[in-house]
Amino acid sequence: MKKMILIARYLKYVIKQNDTIQGIAEKATGDYSNYEQIIKYNDLRYPFIVDTPQEKLTDVEHLVTIGDKIILPFPLDNISYSTDSIPRKDESRIVDMALGTDVALSTQEVISGNWGSWNGIFELTDNGKGDIGTNTGIDNLKQAINTRLLTEKGSLVMHPTYGTSLADDFGLPVKDVSPIINNDISQAILTDPRVTSCSCTNYKIKDNEYTSNWKIVVESLQAIYNWVINRDPTGNFTIE
Helix, strand or coil: CCCEEEEEEEEEEECCCCCCHHHHHHHHHCCHHHHHHHHHHHCCCCCCEECCHHHHHHHCCCCEECCCEEEEEEEEEEEEEECCCCCHHHHHHHHHHHHCEEECEECCCCECCCCCCECCCCEECECCCCCECEEECHHHHHHHHHHHHHCECCCCCCCCCCCECHHHHCCCCCCCCHHHHHHHHHHHHHCCCCEEEEEEEEEEEECCEEEEEEEEEECCHHHHHHHHHCCCCCCEEEEC
């Protein structure tokens, strides 16, 4: 079923030396009093803009500094599209919105032990600009699946079914443990609601080393559009 949606495009603004929120509003709209809309949309708190990253650390979620980007909540245009005729650029952004954003994690140098067990601790990464890195869209989905696979089932408080039993699988007293491992991986992948199906395209196991490749199918674009659109009963949302 086709559905008409309204897409509003907003500009991003990079904070510069000596900028003020009032001054930015004046440049963007010709009226400094529109600064309150900028503050509200970007969830900023006084003093809004600070001079250094160190000052930003006092309230990192509600302050910006030189080099940071904010959204100017003054629509450049409002365009209606059918869900089967959205431009590719907007389509990509909608998919990113549906698959979400999370902090970027690193699992380098955490794998240890004879059975591929590890210390259960993920490391945060940085974005090269003095802030915590993030993953969006497909990269976020890949990370979520990887995190689930690496987490020992039962180790996450209040989530007893989260994770896998891969570490235990390798120690099972059976001739061929690969079907058990593949099933464990498949179940973990399919628990992500964004995934509709998965299949192992090939695998190799030798002694205590296992490698495999998987094909993972996510929700259809139509389902993703509906997912994002239905967050707002008006059918309107923003492309930044």
